Amino acid sequence: MAKVLSEKFYAEMKKLEPRYPTKVALLLPALHAAQDELGWLSSETMEEIGSYIGIHPAQVKEVASFYTMYNLKPVGKYHLKICTNVACCLRGAYDVVEHTEKKLGIKVGQTTPDKQFTLHEEECLGACGTAPAMMLNNDYVENLDIRKMDEVLAKLGVKG
Ligand code: FES
Numbered sequence: 702m703a704k705v706l707s708e709k710f711y712a713e714m715k716k717l718e719p720r721y722p723t724k725v726a727l728l729l730p731a732l733h734a735a736q737d738e739l740g741w742l743s744s745e746t747m748e749e750i751g752s753y754i755g756i757h758p759a760q761v762k763e764v765a766s767f768y769t770m771y772n773l774k775p776v777g778k779y780h781l782k783i784c785t786n787v788a789c790c791l792r793g794a795y796d797v798v799e800h801t802e803k804k805l806g807i808k809v810g811q812t813t814p815d816k817q818f819t820l821h822e823e824e825c826l827g828a829c830g831t832a833p834a835m836m837l838n839n840d841y842v843e844n845l846d847i848r849k850m851d852e853v854l855a856k857l858g859v860k861g
Contacts, residue, residue, distance in 0.1 A: 788829035
């Protein structure tokens with residue numbers, strides 16, 4: 702099987718290895734690093750991680766599918782994950798979701814045809830004090846409202 706992960710990925714893992722009691726404990730950082738590198742976690746990627754760590758690919762998939770932060774399908778260049786848990790919901794997260802769907806012309810769970818944007822609802826992001834919150838790739842956007850979402854999208858090249 703051809704390798705999908707880069708030398709940079711393996712160098713990063715080698716650097717992290719001494720910090721973890723076992724190689725299996727490297728699984729979450731390995732999934733993060735692979736996702737940062739490739740944007741999502743394909744079966745091939747999870748197989749390669751399993752073989753590096755020494756566990757069955759099914760175990761890798763079991764862990765990756767437990768956490769919503771891992772993408773098991775390809776996502777757009779900009780991945781918007783709007784929290785719709787209680788605090789964010791009470792402060793208007795669904796208005797922002799609806800507005801974003803209209804603006805991007807997609808529904809939650811979809812990617813724009815040009816592969817630029819993917820929109821998801823997310824569980825609590827741990828930013829309830831500044832709700833509604835969203836992750837834009839790995840960055841937080843807090844105190845979100847329609848106006849702020851328009852600003853974010855405008856910076857990413859969405860007009861209108
Ligand atoms: S409920 Fe949205 S960040 Fe906690």
